[in-house]
Amino acid sequence: MSSLLAHDTGTGSPPDRGDPRTVRLLTPDGVRQTSGEYAARVADLDDAALLGLYTDMVVIRRIDQEATALQRQGELALWPPLLGQEAAQIGSARALEHDDFVFSSYREHGVAWVRGATTAELCRVWRGIAVAGWDPYRIGMATPQVIIGAQTLHATGYAIGAKYDGAASAVVSYFGDGATSEGDTSEAMVFAVTYGAPVVFFCQNNQWAISEPVGLQAPTGIAARAAGFGLPSVTVDGNDVLAVLAVTREALERARAGEGPSFIEAVTYRMGPHTTADDPTRYRTADEVEAWKAKDPVARLAAYLRGTGALTDDVDAEVAATAQRAAAALRADCTALGEPDGESIFDDVYAEPHPVLEAQRTRFLAYREGFEEER
Amino acid sequence: MSATMTLGGAIGAGLRQAMTADPKVLLLGEDIGKLGGVYRVTDGLQRDFGPQRVMDTPLAESGILGTAVGLAYRGYRPVCEIQFDGFVYPAFDQIVSQVSRMHARTKGAVTMPITIRIPVGGGIGSAEHHSDSPEAYFAHTPGLRVMSVADPQSAYSLIQEAVACDDPVLFFEPKRRYHLKGEVATDGAPAAGGMSRARVLRHGTDVTVLTFGGLVQVALDAAEAASEEGLSLEVIDLVSLSPIDWPAVTESVRRTGRAVVVHEAAQTGGIGAELAAGITERCFFHLEHAVVRVTGWDIPYPPAKLERHHLPDLDRVLDGVDAALGRPSSYGEQAFA
Numbered sequence: 001m002s003s004l005l006a007h008d009t010g011t012g013s014p015p016d017r018g019d020p021r022t023v024r025l026l027t028p029d030g031v032r033q034t035s036g037e038y039a040a041r042v043a044d045l046d047d048a049a050l051l052g053l054y055t056d057m058v059v060i061r062r063i064d065q066e067a068t069a070l071q072r073q074g075e076l077a078l079w080p081p082l083l084g085q086e087a088a089q090i091g092s093a094r095a096l097e098h099d100d101f102v103f104s105s106y107r108e109h110g111v112a113w114v115r116g117a118t119t120a121e122l123c124r125v126w127r128g129i130a131v132a133g134w135d136p137y138r139i140g141m142a143t144p145q146v147i148i149g150a151q152t153l154h155a156t157g158y159a160i161g162a163k164y165d166g167a168a169s170a171v172v173s174y175f176g177d178g179a180t181s182e183g184d185t186s187e188a189m190v191f192a193v194t195y196g197a198p199v200v201f202f203c204q205n206n207q208w209a210i211s212e213p214v215g216l217q218a219p220t221g222i223a224a225r226a227a228g229f230g231l232p233s234v235t236v237d238g239n240d241v242l243a244v245l246a247v248t249r250e251a252l253e254r255a256r257a258g259e260g261p262s263f264i265e266a267v268t269y270r271m272g273p274h275t276t277a278d279d280p281t282r283y284r285t286a287d288e289v290e291a292w293k294a295k296d297p298v299a300r301l302a303a304y305l306r307g308t309g310a311l312t313d314d315v316d317a318e319v320a321a322t323a324q325r326a327a328a329a330l331r332a333d334c335t336a337l338g339e340p341d342g343e344s345i346f347d348d349v350y351a352e353p354h355p356v357l358e359a360q361r362t363r364f365l366a367y368r369e370g371f372e373e374e375r
Numbered sequence: 376m377s378a379t380m381t382l383g384g385a386i387g388a389g390l391r392q393a394m395t396a397d398p399k400v401l402l403l404g405e406d407i408g409k410l411g412g413v414y415r416v417t418d419g420l421q422r423d424f425g426p427q428r429v430m431d432t433p434l435a436e437s438g439i440l441g442t443a444v445g446l447a448y449r450g451y452r453p454v455c456e457i458q459f460d461g462f463v464y465p466a467f468d469q470i471v472s473q474v475s476r477m478h479a480r481t482k483g484a485v486t487m488p489i490t491i492r493i494p495v496g497g498g499i500g501s502a503e504h505h506s507d508s509p510e511a512y513f514a515h516t517p518g519l520r521v522m523s524v525a526d527p528q529s530a531y532s533l534i535q536e537a538v539a540c541d542d543p544v545l546f547f548e549p550k551r552r553y554h555l556k557g558e559v560a561t562d563g564a565p566a567a568g569g570m571s572r573a574r575v576l577r578h579g580t581d582v583t584v585l586t587f588g589g590l591v592q593v594a595l596d597a598a599e600a601a602s603e604e605g606l607s608l609e610v611i612d613l614v615s616l617s618p619i620d621w622p623a624v625t626e627s628v629r630r631t632g633r634a635v636v637v638h639e640a641a642q643t644g645g646i647g648a649e650l651a652a653g654i655t656e657r658c659f660f661h662l663e664h665a666v667v668r669v670t671g672w673d674i675p676y677p678p679a680k681l682e683r684h685h686l687p688d689l690d691r692v693l694d695g696v697d698a699a700l701g702r703p704s705s706y707g708e709q710a711f712a
């Protein structure tokens with residue numbers, strides 16, 4: 001009985017499991033580790049580069065905050081906040097090359113930002129005027145996926161194709177802890193291993209899948225699963241941007257070297273609600289949220305950079321101003337997004353002419369015309 | 376005894392009744408326990424019946440339906456919640472290849488008394504995959520019963536009937552009606568057979584309007600508007616989409632000689648196609664006009680801000696009624712050429 005109920009009383013994992021196998025290069029109070037295999041992978045990052053990562057994180061947090069406000073004000077229909085996951089997203093996305101490709105879920109605004117999505121593109125879907133924000137080929141990132149887990153297979157297929165083409169591209173698939181339960185995710189790992197696909201499975205374990213704690217999906221841990229499929233895996237402190245960058249670089253290098261897929265579990269925390277429609281007080285305690293605040297990814301990097309002297313009050317004010325400009329652009333671009341014409345719902349359903357649908361379009365137009373005449 | 380309930384609350388109350396009546400009834404789904412489901416339909420049930428009878432499952436729809444098959448094999452009566460219409464597809468294989476066929480496969484030795492509850496349809500400004508109307512896929516599948524509820528009272532009674540039914544039942548709950556309030560009589564056993572019976576909600580003589588779920592109120596509003604122009608529409612809530620209550624449908628259409636079917640799902644291969652064919656077969660010599668379909672277009676569900684161009688509303692129902700009466704309409708001559 002107790003094991004059956006184990007998940008039921010569970011909440012998210014404690015912020016620090018103290019697992020020595022978890023890769024961490026910045027301690028929560030901002031001390032940088034400089035020795036070891038992973039530290040070597042990011043040894044090239046000087047203070048200026050770290051300040052760049054810091055700026056990314058501050059900017060995307062500010063954008064996220066603005067989008068949440070836009071939702072509250074009725075300008076967006078919904079928004080899934082990334083608050084708390086900035087390091088996991090920025091650190092991994094900054095490891096990517098231009099020709100790499102991303103297949104993500106809906107919460108990866110930080111990844112999209114790094115890939116080059118504009119503020120308008122970040123808003124389009126959530127404003128309810130489109131089901132895709134950007135041209136996937138322009139920024140090297142597929143339309144974020146709503147069907148949990150589906151994108152893991154897409155990433156794998158794309159990676160197989162890139163391999164067949166002899167390209168140097170690698171692919172990253174982002175998904176959540178909840179997504180690890182879907183059959184698609186397991187199937188993706190099977191295919192990736194079978195074909196030696198240059199794909200990185202990047203799981204942001206943010207402790208929650210809506211109201212379900214990660215223990216309900218994976219009582220024995222997520223990263224450990226990969227071994228059963230034949231993938232190397234690593235658990236990384238997902239609130240440590242340096243460590244995330246290091247493990248993602250390693251996995252991408254492996255992919256590009258023809259050594260096949262890898263699995264990364266980035267342990268992080270969804271500090272906000274699942275979406276703006278969610279009320280997390282129904283399923284998790286304020287204490288848990290507080291405990292994770294002490295591990296804040298942005299504050300951690302700030303502490304380190306303050307220690308080195310790179311982040312002064314003046315510099316921080318500049319970063320804040322940059323973030324403020326991005327937020328203002330988001331607001332302006334979002335509210336300027338008009339509604340497409342109704343007839344556009346018939347566009348692009350098929351790549352080739354479809355007479356039945358075209359007849360429906362004709363009827364739609366006739367209906368609308370008749371309706372307007374009546375007025 | 377009666378109480379005021381929302382449609383969602385009535386389903387929850389009906390589930391509570393069903394769980395109290397039969398200890399083999401158990402609920403499975405994502406976020407249905409502590410959270411009470413994203414629409415709070417199962418609110419309080421895990422608290423009162425425990426985590427073994429109200430199971431928050433891992434995030435896997437095929438897993439939910441597949442384990443429900445095993446539980447049913449073992450004598451349980453699982454009620455599965457699929458969080459949104461668009462998330463039933465990962466479970467499609469288990470439903471179509473296993474749930475629907477098990478009774479026939481085993482020559483009746485094994486029953487699959489599984490209820491699959493699905494919040495359905497649009498009109499709520501939701502994100503992609505949160506507004507689908509997939510009922511036709513299931514109505515097309517032999518072995519499944521498919522139904523949709525439209526008001527608190529029938530929701531309360533019919534969910535209990537669905538759970539008690541020894542066949543698998545797809546139970547569609549129109550999201551746009553979840554918060555609709557109504558008086559619900561909670562005493563006495565629900566009328567047996569109600570889940571397979573259509574309901575005439577408004578009597579009329581000129582045209583029969585056939586619909587279900589989220590569009591029932593739209594059809595009633597259209598009938599009210601039409602009456603102001605001296606037109607008498609009969610409005611039928613089909614309730615059951617498999618089996619269709621043909622006696623109720625034919626009785627009405629033979630009287631009016633004209634039928635308009637209204638649903639949110641795309642037209643091609645939809646429930647409207649089955650109704651049009653069945654009505655033609657049964658009422659051919661009584662028909663004054665071809666059956667008219669007022670449906671969503673044959674497109675993927677559009678983004679929220681454009682859904683009003685897709686969904687049948689009062690005016691589009693009246694446009695269809697005009698077509699059925701042979702009056703000028705968007706359907707024109709060529710639609711029936």
Ligand SMILES: Cc1ncc(C[n+]2csc(CCOP(=O)(O)OP(=O)(O)O)c2C)c(N)n1
Nearest residue numbers: 107146147148176177178179208209210462
């Ligand atoms: C196939 C499918 N089932 C259910 C849902 C509803 N749903 C949306 S998000 C979510 C939780 C996802 O959790 P996780 O994978 O951990 O990602 P996170 O939201 O934490 O980023 C669920 C159940 C869905 N979108 N797709």
Ligand SMILES: [Mg+2]
Nearest residue numbers: 176177208209
């Ligand atoms: Mg999660």
